[in-house]
Amino acid sequence: xxxxxxxxxxxxxxxxxxxxxxxxxDHAAVCELCRSELxxxxxxxxxxxxxxxxxxxxxxxxxxxxxARQARLKRRLFVLSLGGLALAASVALAVVLxxxxxxxxxSSLAEQxxxxxxxxRSRQLESVIxxxxxxxxxxxxxxxxxxxxxxxxxxxxxxxxxxxxxxxQRMRPQEALRLWxxxxxxxxxxxxxxxxxxxxxxx
Amino acid sequence: xxxxxxxxxDAVLPGVKAGDPTAQEALYRxxxxxxxxxxxxxxxxxxxxxxxxxxxxxxxFRSIGNYRGEGSLWGWVRTIAxxxxxxRLRRNKYxxxxxxxxxxxxxxxxxxxxxxxxEAALERLNSTSRAVVWLHDVEGYTHEEIAAMxxxxxxxxxxxxxxxxSRLRHWLGEEVPA
Numbered sequence: 001x002x003x004x005x006x007x008x009x010x011x012x013x014x015x016x017x018x019x020x021x022x023x024x025x026d027h028a029a030v031c032e033l034c035r036s037e038l039x040x041x042x043x044x045x046x047x048x049x050x051x052x053x054x055x056x057x058x059x060x061x062x063x064x065x066x067x068a069r070q071a072r073l074k075r076r077l078f079v080l081s082l083g084g085l086a087l088a089a090s091v092a093l094a095v096v097l098x099x100x101x102x103x104x105x106x107s108s109l110a111e112q113x114x115x116x117x118x119x120x121r122s123r124q125l126e127s128v129i130x131x132x133x134x135x136x137x138x139x140x141x142x143x144x145x146x147x148x149x150x151x152x153x154x155x156x157x158x159x160x161x162x163x164x165x166x167x168x169q170r171m172r173p174q175e176a177l178r179l180w181x182x183x184x185x186x187x188x189x190x191x192x193x194x195x196x197x198x199x200x201x202x203x
Numbered sequence: 204x205x206x207x208x209x210x211x212x213d214a215v216l217p218g219v220k221a222g223d224p225t226a227q228e229a230l231y232r233x234x235x236x237x238x239x240x241x242x243x244x245x246x247x248x249x250x251x252x253x254x255x256x257x258x259x260x261x262x263x264f265r266s267i268g269n270y271r272g273e274g275s276l277w278g279w280v281r282t283i284a285x286x287x288x289x290x291r292l293r294r295n296k297y298x299x300x301x302x303x304x305x306x307x308x309x310x311x312x313x314x315x316x317x318x319x320x321x322e323a324a325l326e327r328l329n330s331t332s333r334a335v336v337w338l339h340d341v342e343g344y345t346h347e348e349i350a351a352m353x354x355x356x357x358x359x360x361x362x363x364x365x366x367x368x369s370r371l372r373h374w375l376g377e378e379v380p381a
Contacts, residue, residue: 005365006365006366006368006369006372007361007362007365009368010361010364010365010368011361014346040372040377041368041372044321044368044371044372044375044377045340045341047321048321048325048336048337048340048341049340049341051244051321051322051325051341053236053237053240054236054239054240054243054244054252055236055239055240056235056236056239056249056252056253056256057249057253060235060253060256060257060260061228061231061232061235063257064231064257064260064261064264065224065227065228067257067261068227068260068261068264068265071261071265072222072265148222
């Protein structure tokens with residue numbers, strides 16, 4: 001008598017009915033040796049499932065959290081940098097194309113200078129935050145939540161800035177200035193949060 | 204895994220999606236052991252298993268927004284862990300002749316006499332057979348799912364499982380006398 005191969009024995013444990021399985025099942029029903037092989041296989045699988053759960057030798061969470069935060073910050077900064085450049089270009093264009101506001105050339109020039117200055121400040125803050133190395137800092141949970149919330153708000157301001165071009169031309173410069181100021185304020189706050197976290201760790 | 208861990212994991216899901224570090228830690232605590240266990244059973248070394256543990260949770264925290272609640276949270280995390288562990292195996296194959304390990308290392312006479320315990324026999328299987336037997340027999344994946352994760356055919360998965368059981372049977376001294 002030809003006994004069942006290992007593949008055929010394993011097929012008997014699978015759900016469904018593949019071609020030939022019924023014949024193998026019929027054989028196993030009458031063959032003591034194959035039935036015994038099946039029993040041993042069931043016991044082996046049961047023993048595999050009963051093996052103890054292995055545990056990591058050390059706690060990796062702090063490291064994972066730090067890397068997750070770093071990756072998140074990098075993604076954010078990449079988006080912010082791209083967004084910042086594109087926004088600066090589009091807002092500058094919007095202001096140039098807008099009719100001179102306030103009626104006077106001097107006030108228009110002043111507003112343009114303010115806008116240039118605030119955009120430069122925004123870039124400077126982005127650069128400072130980028131230089132910040134999150135891997136060397138360990139912040140508490142609350143700090144991380146506040147930082148994430150500020151990053152979300154910066155992203156929200158960026159979305160609003162992208163809509164400036166769709167506004168009434170006379171409103172564009174004022175609205176752009178307001179939003180860029182808000183953006184700088186948020187980046188300032190973000191830097192403060194990181195700096196506070198760093199001081200907290202140091203002492 | 205323990206039931207309390209699983210229950211807690213589902214409870215902290217909104218916090219994890221919001222990026223709350225406390226919720227992330229709770230999720231990590233709930234799944235740390237089963238993820239590490241799966242990784243360690245598939246990977247050859249503890250270092251590889253720890254790397255898989257880390258990569259799994261980084262992916263979980265990054266992609267948690269994609270989890271729509273279809274199927275259990277543990278099932279979702281486990282699939283990520285399995286993929287990471289199998290990726291590690293594929294990467295390591297370029298560095299070692301692991302695939303042939305249980306073929307080229309002959310079973311010594313004293314091994315047969317000692318009748319290896321199951322842990323040692325499992326360790327002795329080559330990486331691919333060990334991964335298939337663990338994913339199929341313990342984690343409950345189907346051959347179709349394993350084939351998809353390993354980027355192989357269903358037949359490949361089935362033959363690897365048969366090969367693993369043949370070797371385990373032999374090393375454990377479980378062959379039925381004809």
